[in-house]
Amino acid sequence: MEKNPLLVIESMYGGFHRVEKKIADCILSNSSLIIKNNVKMISSHVNVSESSIIRFCQLLGYRGFSDFKVALAHHSKKLDDEFFQIESLDSAEAITKATLLNNMNALKNTLDFINYDELEKAAKLIAQSKKVFIAGSGNSGFMVKMFYSRILTTGLNLVYATDSYAMKQMQFLLDEETVIIGISQSGKTAELIELFETASQKSVPTIALTASTNNKLTSLANIQLVTALSNSNYIRNYYASEVVVKSILDSLATYINILLDIESIDQLNTIAQDIFLEAMAVMKNK
Structure with missing residues (x-):
């Protein structure tokens, strides 16, 4: 099974340089923007060159931007959708549920990854x-x-x-x-x-x-x-x-x-x- 490109980006994030992190942040925060637009528009939005975006996709293991978009569309659900933000919770029940759900989601993602x-x-x-x-x-x-x-x-x-x-x-x-x-x-x-x-x-x-x-x-x-x-x-x-x-x-x-x-x-x-x-x-x- 092809790995979720969002998980691939998350796992590589710590080793990215400044431009790569800008591209990664855009993808992780708004994957639908990437899916719906071409490389020229994304280049303008992120304020990096088109070649930088293509090289980034190749770094992740894809042939190019189009290949990456297909994979991203297949795994379009944002990673944080299933997470509760613990900082905003104020009861033992809410915190416990959030913690358990976060752990479950981490296990689920690793199961696929x-x-x-x-x-x-x-x-x-x-x-x-x-x-x-x-x-x-x-x-x-x-x-x-x-x-x-x-x-x-x-x-x-x-x-x-x-x-x-x-x-x-x-x-x-x-x-x-x-x-x-x-x-x-x-x-x-x-x-x-x-x-x-x-x-x-x-x-x-x-x-x-x-x-x-x-x-x-x-x-x-x-x-x-x-x-x-x-x-x-x-x-x-x-x-x-x-x-x-x-x-x-x-x-x-x-x-x-x-x-x-x-x-x-x-x-x-x-x-x-x-x-x-x-x-x-x-x-x-x-």
Whole structure:
């Protein structure tokens, strides 16, 4: 299925330069204007050159403006139509409904946007790897720990890092048996980018989970898991992003367990018991 061009623009927005942002803002705020007019009129309205608009459409993956218009007409519903503005609500019921609906819409958009082939590649790569490094800081650090706990009972050799010092240490432990999973909504986390750059130099495969396709981290990653979240409303997406990222990681963890034939509660309990006994043995030897 062809991706919604509005979601594509949202996911790339953070990496646009000034002219590209002007064009993107026009499209996101008034998609019907784009659908109903030619490139010359849009050029005059946005006050940019026609060639800039055509290049922008090509940047999104379309042959040109006409090709983009066809896709936009097919997905003409504005992204924010289904959102309540939390700032304008004043009751517990209204705020709760708005929050839940916003989260549901973020999940729905990601359902249409996520690349399932990339998710399958990520699961298979993790399941086959000897060592799995999981890294992310700030709010993403909580997701790192959650994913670590989800796949801990698989028996995979797991290491996680949620601060710059731990990510620096990871750089020295990279080898051909390692895979790295980096979690960063913006894709601009400096220490994570540095880790991915080192991994690239050592030919270590990397998986990036972000909310943007147009950033340094995704450009370095071998596998890109990109969610569909707008950059236009920080308050709304601050909470929705956690719901979406957690859901993607839950899906990934479930698939990894299936690939490793860990499908029953009994199997999970047995592996958990083995991990506990091994930890106890290590403690006794200290």
